[in-house]
Amino acid sequence: MTEEPSAAQRPTLEAVAARAGVSRATVSRVVNGGPGVREELADKVRHAVDELGYVPNHAARSLVTRRHDAIAVVIAESETRVFADPFFALQLRGISRELTAHDVQLVLLLTEGRDDHERVGRYLSGGHVDGALVFSLHLDDPLPGIIRRAGLPTVFGGRPGWQDADAGERSAPYVDCDNRGGAREAVRHLVGLGRRRIAHITGALDQTSAVDRLDGFRDALADAGPHLIEEGDFTFAGGERAMRRLLDAEPELDAVFAANDLSASGALRVLRERGRSVPDDVAVVGFDDMLLVAEQTEPPLTTVRQDIEEMGRLMARMLLRDRSGEGLAAGPSSVVLPTALVRRASA
Amino acid sequence: MTEEPSAAQRPTLEAVAARAGVSRATVSRVVNGGPGVREELADKVRHAVDELGYVPNHAARSLVTRRHDAIAVVIAESETRVFADPFFALQLRGISRELTAHDVQLVLLLTEGRDDHERVGRYLSGGHVDGALVFSLHLDDPLPGIIRRAGLPTVFGGRPGWQDADAGERSAPYVDCDNRGGAREAVRHLVGLGRRRIAHITGALDQTSAVDRLDGFRDALADAGPHLIEEGDFTFAGGERAMRRLLDAEPELDAVFAANDLSASGALRVLRERGRSVPDDVAVVGFDDMLLVAEQTEPPLTTVRQDIEEMGRLMARMLLRDRSGEGLAAGPSSVVLPTALVRRASA
DNA sequence: CTGAAAGCGCTAACAT
DNA sequence: ATGTTAGCGCTTTCAG
Numbered sequence: 001m002t003e004e005p006s007a008a009q010r011p012t013l014e015a016v017a018a019r020a021g022v023s024r025a026t027v028s029r030v031v032n033g034g035p036g037v038r039e040e041l042a043d044k045v046r047h048a049v050d051e052l053g054y055v056p057n058h059a060a061r062s063l064v065t066r067r068h069d070a071i072a073v074v075i076a077e078s079e080t081r082v083f084a085d086p087f088f089a090l091q092l093r094g095i096s097r098e099l100t101a102h103d104v105q106l107v108l109l110l111t112e113g114r115d116d117h118e119r120v121g122r123y124l125s126g127g128h129v130d131g132a133l134v135f136s137l138h139l140d141d142p143l144p145g146i147i148r149r150a151g152l153p154t155v156f157g158g159r160p161g162w163q164d165a166d167a168g169e170r171s172a173p174y175v176d177c178d179n180r181g182g183a184r185e186a187v188r189h190l191v192g193l194g195r196r197r198i199a200h201i202t203g204a205l206d207q208t209s210a211v212d213r214l215d216g217f218r219d220a221l222a223d224a225g226p227h228l229i230e231e232g233d234f235t236f237a238g239g240e241r242a243m244r245r246l247l248d249a250e251p252e253l254d255a256v257f258a259a260n261d262l263s264a265s266g267a268l269r270v271l272r273e274r275g276r277s278v279p280d281d282v283a284v285v286g287f288d289d290m291l292l293v294a295e296q297t298e299p300p301l302t303t304v305r306q307d308i309e310e311m312g313r314l315m316a317r318m319l320l321r322d323r324s325g326e327g328l329a330a331g332p333s334s335v336v337l338p339t340a341l342v343r344r345a346s347a
Numbered sequence: 348m349t350e351e352p353s354a355a356q357r358p359t360l361e362a363v364a365a366r367a368g369v370s371r372a373t374v375s376r377v378v379n380g381g382p383g384v385r386e387e388l389a390d391k392v393r394h395a396v397d398e399l400g401y402v403p404n405h406a407a408r409s410l411v412t413r414r415h416d417a418i419a420v421v422i423a424e425s426e427t428r429v430f431a432d433p434f435f436a437l438q439l440r441g442i443s444r445e446l447t448a449h450d451v452q453l454v455l456l457l458t459e460g461r462d463d464h465e466r467v468g469r470y471l472s473g474g475h476v477d478g479a480l481v482f483s484l485h486l487d488d489p490l491p492g493i494i495r496r497a498g499l500p501t502v503f504g505g506r507p508g509w510q511d512a513d514a515g516e517r518s519a520p521y522v523d524c525d526n527r528g529g530a531r532e533a534v535r536h537l538v539g540l541g542r543r544r545i546a547h548i549t550g551a552l553d554q555t556s557a558v559d560r561l562d563g564f565r566d567a568l569a570d571a572g573p574h575l576i577e578e579g580d581f582t583f584a585g586g587e588r589a590m591r592r593l594l595d596a597e598p599e600l601d602a603v604f605a606a607n608d609l610s611a612s613g614a615l616r617v618l619r620e621r622g623r624s625v626p627d628d629v630a631v632v633g634f635d636d637m638l639l640v641a642e643q644t645e646p647p648l649t650t651v652r653q654d655i656e657e658m659g660r661l662m663a664r665m666l667l668r669d670r671s672g673e674g675l676a677a678g679p680s681s682v683v684l685p686t687a688l689v690r691r692a693s694a
Numbered sequence: 695c696t697g698a699a700a701g702c703g704c705t706a707a708c709a710t
Numbered sequence: 711a712t713g714t715t716a717g718c719g720c721t722t723t724c725a726g
Contacts, residue, residue: 073455092457412720
């Protein structure tokens with residue numbers, strides 16, 4: 001009644017050693033692929049391991065090695081966006097793939113606003129994981145500071161917003177796509193189509209991706225009047241709102257570049273409501289190439305593609321490289337991936 | 348050069364004890380809220396903890412308590428669906444919320460097909476986590492067996508497909524929504540609208556949710572001819588394909604119930620292509636109430652809502668209840684949540 | 695109510 | 711090449 005019925009006592013290194021007639025150290029060597037064990041003995045050990053169904057105790061191992069073979073993925077995004085947008089899911093998959101290949105576990109930390117930062121900080125400083133992958137920072141986010149103090153190897157997803165000076169000598173490594181270049185290309189495409197009044201629906205401007213895309217827009221259209229730029233927030237509803245304001249301010253507009261596909265999709269909806277045909281009256285370009293959204297809008301969306309899964313994979317790879325002790329000098333400290341314009345029907 | 352520059356030696360229980368002038372045992376009691384420590388001493392200890400910035404070493408603790416304060420979330424879904432569908436993201440959020448409240452960590456295990464099952468099984472049996480939440484099982488999935496053998500407390504997301512007999516006396520606890528009842532209600536709604544030729548696009552029939560929804564369809568429409576039922580796979584493309592076949596087989600159909608919103612959305616696209624107006628010519632009902640999809644289709648989708656996030660939260664709660672030793676007799680072993688029809692424009 | 699001491703299972707020097 | 715040994719940091723009887 002008090003005894004745990006199943007989940008019997010798991011065999012220890014000691015038990016394997018006894019069974020194989022060797023010392024614990026030898027078993028440890030075999031299990032961890034250590035060097036210099038006679039093949040004959042190693043075989044015996046492996047047999048004993050199989051027979052007993054031995055699995056190393058991770059806690060005991062961590063206690064001495066101070067490694068955890070686990071990294072944290074922190075998604076610092078609130079309600080609205082995280083899960084309306086398959087973006088994070090794709091990154092997660094990329095990350096998961098890479099980690100799996102290295103037998104490293106993924107601890108997922110979802111934050112729900114500022115209160116959570118403390119909790120996350122505590123966890124990250126708590127020495128439970130070997131590193132962290134941090135996404136979707138906002139400009140005033142306290143997380144980077146917390147992390148730096150914790151001294152935990154970290155790679156950021158998207159260029160962090162703080163000044164490089166703050167970060168000391170080496171700034172934190174990050175992976176991002178070429179937001180500015182992609183935006184520029186999108187707008188140039190619109191210009192090439194002969195559009196003259198091109199508007200922009202921005203993303204949430206407390207994130208560098210939104211700022212960079214806005215910069216790209218301006219690169220291509222230095223003289224765009226302020227009434228052609230309307231702030232959005234990367235959501236569908238934000239896209240709708242922005243599109244309404246744009247149409248009110250500039251009924252003659254003939255193109256719009258939205259900071260992501262979700263807001264482009266909101267814009268499309270408003271354009272339809274207002275009787276503008278796309279792309280005839282108004283051409284629309286998005287950003288992300290989120291298939292679930294871009295392929296299913298009416299009409300399908302011309303957009304700027306970024307390889308989101310690859311970004312995730314890359315982040316994980318950079319973190320693991322760091323972890324394996326290569327440290328400072330190895331490889332570039334940040335990576336910016338190229339984007340590509342994907343033409344569909346909307347522009 | 349060889350010294351780790353940051354990440355200095357973290358203080359141990361011992362250090363705190365020395366600082367507070369008490370024994371390790373006392374510090375341990377205070378830190379863990381143990382009973383019977385004089386308030387005066389406890390205060391001293393707490394001060395020392397703060398001054399030193401002491402954080403307990405999790406590995407050391409696990410080693411002796413055999414608890415990990417971590418659970419695994421296993422998503423056993425392949426490429427196609429996991430990340431096309433915000434479904435899992437929502438569940439994850441529900442789970443994360445509940446776990447956070449209990450200071451339990453979430454280890455995410457994404458599988459990529461059968462090869463991965465072994466890896467996941469090994470991890471789950473490896474004694475790294477206190478329990479598991481498992482999603483999206485397919486009928487012939489080896490995972491349940493592996494898990495049962497590992498003797499790990501587990502709650503399934505969605506009714507598992509195996510026969511109860513296999514599972515021994517108590518079958519595995521799960522959380523699901525009332526797929527059958529929801530489907531029935533959807534179809535009755537269509538009938539109430541006066542529709543006479545109602546078709547069904549199923550989900551992937553190796554998952555119980557798809558089978559249950561099909562059963563619900565049949566409950567309401569016992570005499571539906573087989574040419575009115577077309578197999579889909581819960582994807583947009585699957586919905587398109589199925590809709591085409593249905594229209595070919597039964598051009599006169601005036602309604603379709605799709606097993607989820609994504610496939611309903613594919614159906615909508617085909618209906619538009621073929622010049623049928625929705626809902627005038629053909630009424631369409633989906634399942635899930637995935638806002639990203641259902642609110643943005645043209646026209647917006649009438650669908651069956653399930654509270655996905657709540658399902659996640661509930662699963663976590665059930666698992667934690669189990670973990671806290673209440674064991675067998677406490678509470679119902681499975682939960683089926685109600686669904687609700689959400690009327691929009693498509694039916 | 696508090697302290698002393700015995701491990702939890704494993705790795706990594708250090709011997710041999 | 712293999713074995714011996716000393717902890718890693720913590721919880722938990724058991725004495726006092």
